[in-house]
Amino acid sequence: MAVRVKVPTMMRPRVGGQAVVHGEGTTLREVLAALEVQYPGFTSTIVTDAGGLHRFVNLYVNDEDVRYLGSLETRLEDGDTVAILPAVAGG
Numbered sequence: 657m658a659v660r661v662k663v664p665t666m667m668r669p670r671v672g673g674q675a676v677v678h679g680e681g682t683t684l685r686e687v688l689a690a691l692e693v694q695y696p697g698f699t700s701t702i703v704t705d706a707g708g709l710h711r712f713v714n715l716y717v718n719d720e721d722v723r724y725l726g727s728l729e730t731r732l733e734d735g736d737t738v739a740i741l742p743a744v745a746g747g
Contacts, residue, residue, distance in 0.1 A: 659687050659732050660740045670698045678712065685728040686740065702740065703728070712743040 661677050663670075671677050677695070679687035692699045702713050709715065709729070715722045716739040722730045732738075 658734055660735075660737045661687065661691065662737065664740055664742055666742060667698070667701070667740065671695045679738075682732060683728070684717065684722060684726075684730045684732060685705070687732060687738065688728070714741040715739070715745060716741065 659679050659681065661679055663675060663677060666675060671691075677691060679691045679694075681687035681690055688699050688703060697722075702710055702715070704710055709723070717725060717730055717732065717736055719739075722728070
């Protein structure tokens with residue numbers, strides 16, 4: 657299944673400067689794994705070494721926070737859009 661992944665500015669150097677990349681998979685975890693193969697290092701700030709979602713990154717599938725959908729096991733459909741939003745702190 658083709659899924660569109662919106663890449664935040666700070667992560668674009670890892671994907672050749674692209675704002676949007678396309679991945680394949682039926683779950684968010686599968687899409688991220690496929691993108692990691694295509695763009696080594698891409699998921700280092702998204703997925704922990706233990707295989708979970710990093711605390712300081714937010715992922716959305718079609719504008720829905722994956723933390724409430726099934727996290728990395730969220731099922732994806734052809735044409736879905738995944739948005740990656742790093743958490744920003746400061747004041």
